[in-house]
Amino acid sequence: VAIIEDNGIVLRSLRYRDTSRICTLLTERCGKISVIAKGARDIKSPFGAGLDPLTEGQIVFYLKSNRSLHLLRAAWVTRAYLTALAVPLGYHVATAALEFIQKIVPDEDPNPQLYHSLRAFLETIDSDPVNPRATVWFKMFQIHSASILGYTPQLDMCARCEGEFENYAGFGVAAGGLVCRRCAGAEQILPLATGSLRMLRAVLGREDEPDLNQTNRSIESHDRELVAVIGSFLRYHLSGYKGLKALRCLNEWSEMQKNISNRQSSAPR
């Protein structure tokens, strides 16, 4: 048994028996880990708010090799993303990021780059949780994270024949990237304008965290293309990934908002 100190972002926190919690965290140095916090739901819990989702903290735990659940010894909150929590859009997008990482990251595979990317994303959402661009930022975060894990769309040559092209036909979902005009016939192709492609390249070109400001110059048609291309790419290529609960909630909430504003604008004055 080794005693480990690390920084971690709480992805999920489940009740366990009468007084305990089982938490999954993305840590800076150990990767994604699960810990049991005994007595965490006691009034005199030594862990305080350190185990709530959307908090980041320092943790100390006992790492047992050949075990998937480790014993948490202590946790201190260093940052809580509370602004995001208070706004429906920010809340859904931030929890979608936690759910996405929880689903796609393998256990105990150290990846500091991914940790920094998640932290940067949560900071962005927390500082501006009502920005309507949050959903596009989220898509960019998803593709950037997938790319850190080795799922990078091919944007430099034809993803099917590996040939160079002057003009690509579009984004081939199964091929996993841009496809040339010759290969385009056999493939489900999504449109991707050069402006959208530039943004995708800019986000994927960054080593550590995605530069979300790049997407601020985006126009709505670019947003729609990027959301479609990234969503299809992830569903096709990430095994076991079938979309996110938090995003389905967000879509329902957005529909409701639209209905309310339609009703208000059509109401007799």
Ligand SMILES: [Zn+2]
């Ligand atoms: Zn080709």
